[in-house]
Amino acid sequence: MGNEAQDQQYSKKLQAYAHSQKHNLKLIMLVILTNLATIYIFTGPFSFLYHSSASPRDSNSILQELNSTKAQLAATHSLLSELHHRLNSSNLLVQALLIDLTRQQEKEKQSNSADQNQVSLKLGNDELTFALGPHKLPFGYSPMIGSDEIHTPVGASCMRLHDELNRYMTYKIGGECPMDYVLAQRLMLKGCEPLPRRRCHPKSPANYVEPTPLPESLWSTPPDTSILWEAYACKSYQCLVDRKNKPGSYNCKNCFDLQGEERSRWIFDDGGLGFGIDQVLAAKAAGTIRIGLDIGGGTGTFAARMRERNVIIITSALNLDGPFNNIIASRGLVPMHISISQRFPFFDSTLDIVHSMDVLSNWIPDTMLEFVLFDIYRVLRPGGLFWLDHFFCFPSQLNKTYVPMLDRIGFNRLRWQVGTKVDGGVHKNVLYISSLMEKPMT
Numbered sequence: 169m170g171n172e173a174q175d176q177q178y179s180k181k182l183q184a185y186a187h188s189q190k191h192n193l194k195l196i197m198l199v200i201l202t203n204l205a206t207i208y209i210f211t212g213p214f215s216f217l218y219h220s221s222a223s224p225r226d227s228n229s230i231l232q233e234l235n236s237t238k239a240q241l242a243a244t245h246s247l248l249s250e251l252h253h254r255l256n257s258s259n260l261l262v263q264a265l266l267i268d269l270t271r272q273q274e275k276e277k278q279s280n281s282a283d284q285n286q287v288s289l290k291l292g293n294d295e296l297t298f299a300l301g302p303h304k305l306p307f308g309y310s311p312m313i314g315s316d317e318i319h320t321p322v323g324a325s326c327m328r329l330h331d332e333l334n335r336y337m338t339y340k341i342g343g344e345c346p347m348d349y350v351l352a353q354r355l356m357l358k359g360c361e362p363l364p365r366r367r368c369h370p371k372s373p374a375n376y377v378e379p380t381p382l383p384e385s386l387w388s389t390p391p392d393t394s395i396l397w398e399a400y401a402c403k404s405y406q407c408l409v410d411r412k413n414k415p416g417s418y419n420c421k422n423c424f425d426l427q428g429e430e431r432s433r434w435i436f437d438d439g440g441l442g443f444g445i446d447q448v449l450a451a452k453a454a455g456t457i458r459i460g461l462d463i464g465g466g467t468g469t470f471a472a473r474m475r476e477r478n479v480i481i482i483t484s485a486l487n488l489d490g491p492f493n494n495i496i497a498s499r500g501l502v503p504m505h506i507s508i509s510q511r512f513p514f515f516d517s518t519l520d521i522v523h524s525m526d527v528l529s530n531w532i533p534d535t536m537l538e539f540v541l542f543d544i545y546r547v548l549r550p551g552g553l554f555w556l557d558h559f560f561c562f563p564s565q566l567n568k569t570y571v572p573m574l575d576r577i578g579f580n581r582l583r584w585q586v587g588t589k590v591d592g593g594v595h596k597n598v599l600y601i602s603s604l605m606e607k608p609m610t
């Protein structure tokens with residue numbers, strides 16, 4: 169604002185100056201005209217009237233006058249160009265002022281819409297507003313961030329889920345968090361992912377015991393006292409193990425029995441839909457598959473098997489009516505609590521392998537699935553492996569939808585198997601795809 173005032177003052181001064189110069193110019197022009205008239209009279213058709221009586225002294229003074237007129241003319245000329253120059257610079261000044269003004273207006277418009285956002289956030293509680301920011305950076309503008317303030321991210325859909333989000337953000341600051349795993353995960357599944365951070369302490373289980381050491385931890389069922397059971401129908405690991413014999417469908421029904429079917433997974437290659445881990449690793453030079461991701465990895469058995477082969481796998485999992493993240497961690501593996509909707513938090517071309525079994529399937533809307541597959545392609549390094557394990561769909565969808573989609577992503581197929589699943593009974597009208605794909609080197 170100070171600058172603007174200065175600029176205004178300056179342009180006023182400029183105007184005054186231009187005005188006074190104009191006035192001067194008028195006087196000068198008058199002088200010039202008078203002089204020209206004089207010259208005309210003395211040299212023009214009337215000069216003969218004076219020639220006869222003109223003395224040398226007179227002609228001398230005429231010359232002097234002419235000389236001074238010439239000087240005055242030159243002065244006027246430079247004055248004119250000076251004025252021209254000033255006019256030009258005042259033009260530039262006006263232009264600059266106009267640009268400044270438009271910028272100012274745009275800024276105001278932006279801050280108005282930001283205010284409106286603020287208002288809509290205010291509909292949420294204060295803790296939510298506080299969590300999201302914007303937070304002013306203590307050292308001002310940061311070239312790295314490109315701003316002098318920072319916002320913390322939440323999923324785009326969070327703001328649509330006012331009631332649930334407000335409930336999630338209602339707690340005693342510094343106190344104990346509500347026992348709301350189910351609410352939190354439901355928010356995530358509806359697209360409020362990531363969730364906002366909170367300032368409360370999650371409840372710790374009473375009688376927590378330190379984890380079993382590796383490598384025994386890989387195949388040990390953790391003690392029940394290692395977690396809180398409030399969020400789940402089952403209240404013990406034994407209950408989860410026994411689920412495999414119960415009617416009804418549960419997410420990863422027999423995954424918790426680490427001594428059961430889990431023990432033999434990926435050990436043998438049946439030459440059909442079930443590939444063996446060793447056969448898959450043998451597709452690349454020994455030791456070059458080192459790090460990877462298992463999408464929706466249940467209780468982490470794939471990562472456990474890989475760990476035994478010196479491959480580090482991060483297992484993404486949701487706690488869908490079961491402590492999946494907890495058991496993965498208890499086994500000494502790395503769980504990651506994200507849904508299939510979220511962009512994988514890995515940089516481009518960094519992972520050696522991505523595996524997914526029984527998760528990527530026809531329950532995912534086509535468009536979304538294509539984005540997921542492109543994201544898998546993105547995080548894999550050139551030559552990295554994508555093991556699509558038991559992708560299920562209807563026969564009519566195979567050649568119409570999924571084969572063309574996989575071709576669009578651009579993987580090379582190293583293995584490709586289509587069939588009906590044999591274990592757990594043949595599902596009528598369901599086809600499975602198992603495929604080992606490779607991201608091209610170029």
Ligand SMILES: *[C@@H]1O[C@H](CO)[C@@H](O)[C@H](O)[C@H]1NC(C)=O
Nearest residue numbers: 228231232233234235236239
């Ligand atoms: C005209 O003016 C110039 C410089 O102002 C001077 O050198 C010159 O002698 C003058 N000529 C006459 C005729 O006065």
Ligand SMILES: *[C@@H]1O[C@H](CO)[C@@H](O)[C@H](O)[C@H]1NC(C)=O
Nearest residue numbers: 252253254255256257259260
């Ligand atoms: C005004 O100034 C600009 C840059 O200073 C120059 O390019 C332009 O030719 C000038 N215009 C006039 C009419 O003098």
Ligand SMILES: *[C@@H]1O[C@H](CO)[C@@H](O)[C@H](O)[C@H]1NC(C)=O
Nearest residue numbers: 562563564565566567568599
């Ligand atoms: C899909 O196409 C392949 C090759 O064209 C064919 O062999 C197969 O029978 C088709 N499968 C279905 C389920 O349509």
